[in-house]
Amino acid sequence: MPGPAAAAPAPRLTSTVAKEYVHRACHAEVFLTGSEQLTDTTFAVTAQWPRAHTFFSTPDGTRHDPIQAAETIRQAGLYLAHTRFGVPLDHKFMMWNLDYTTRSRQLLIGAAPTDLTLEVQLLAQPRRSGTTVDFTLETVVRRGAQLAATGYARFTTVPDSTYQRLRRGRHSAELPAAPTVTAEPLPPARVGRLRPCDVLLAPADAPGTWHLTPDFWHPILFDHANDHIPGMVLLEAARQAANALSSPATVTPTAAATTFHRYAEHDAPTTITAQHTPGGDPDALTTTVTGHQHGEPIFTTVLTGHPDHR
Structure with a gap:
């Protein structure tokens, strides 16, 4: 059997x-x-x-x-x-x-x-x-x-314990009041976005420069409480700045290289500046984006993508 x-x-x-x-x-x-x-x-x-x-x-x-x-x-x-x-x-x-x-x-x-x-x-x-x-x-x-x-x-x-010393009293997940920006955020289409809630930039006085205006309650960019602005938020701001600079063309950066220089504080005004720079691909658009707080650089991103003129 x-x-x-x-x-x-x-x-x-x-x-x-x-x-x-x-x-x-x-x-x-x-x-x-x-x-x-x-x-x-x-x-x-x-x-x-x-x-x-x-x-x-x-x-x-x-x-x-x-x-x-x-x-x-x-x-x-x-x-x-x-x-x-x-x-x-x-x-x-x-x-x-x-x-x-x-x-x-x-x-x-x-x-x-x-x-x-x-x-x-x-x-x-x-x-x-x-x-x-x-x-x-x-x-x-x-x-x-x-x-x-x-x-x-x-x-x-x-x-x-080391982090607390490095942060000099800023080691708190409580969100401080964001710096006041009176300008309205950019239209979503200008920064390559569909929803107003995803826009991170508002106009500044100088050409190619914007104020960073993140929504600390954004469910993805601010998935959890933090004592600084996360690096992924800065990378998204760089992408939006590349689009704002190239508007009305839309640029989806297929490559980016980012260096983070120091922490981006919640309560400090942040300026984002973008300029087109020479790149290795003559058919692509290369944009260098920098972020500053109190005149000090917080990050630099070089993005490369092909503009869509539709």
Whole structure:
């Protein structure tokens, strides 16, 4: 008499990683689904982008926003720091650089969510000095077998006690009053956006210069309370400034390289300045965007994209 049939293998189940690992409050804003260590310095990280996202999509709704690649690369750095490099969850992160380059065809939204594999490589073993950890990552993002994006990011992590000393009394998640800007925000279409609530810029007096006017209650840009303006908000402001400078043409930056110089404070007036600069691709538009508070630079972004004159 035949024995009992062998049990079918259990299906592979997929979920996002814990939101705490990527410093997000909302589960829906977590794009990573897992990781595997391949070598001492190389990791495979899986991710998924939804077909529809209220913020990370192009105005025509046909493509994923290239900045979603930057956010996914950022999340990969935080996730690996906590799960592979031994950085405690209560340590604070400083992001010094965040670069991305995307391939537009691989950002097309299909009939199913977009599954991605990130090959993340440490450029060197994390440098440790006491309880401080400094590490740099290069990332290759694939959609199936196709290259979708590449990226580069550098982080430093410090204990909360060190962070409090660095922040000199500003270490509080309570949002102060934003600086008063009397000008009305720019029209959404001028900054490559559809919704007024997503606009971050208002006109300033000088050409090619705008005031940063973030909404601290924005559910994605300010997913959780913080004691400074997040780097991803500054990157979005840079993209909007590139569009404002090029208007009425719309520019979707397929590549950007950002250096963060210092913290952007909530309560300090922030000016964003953009100018067209020479680039390596004669068919593309290169824009350099800088942000300043009290006359000091807080970030610099060089964006490259092809203008759409429709």
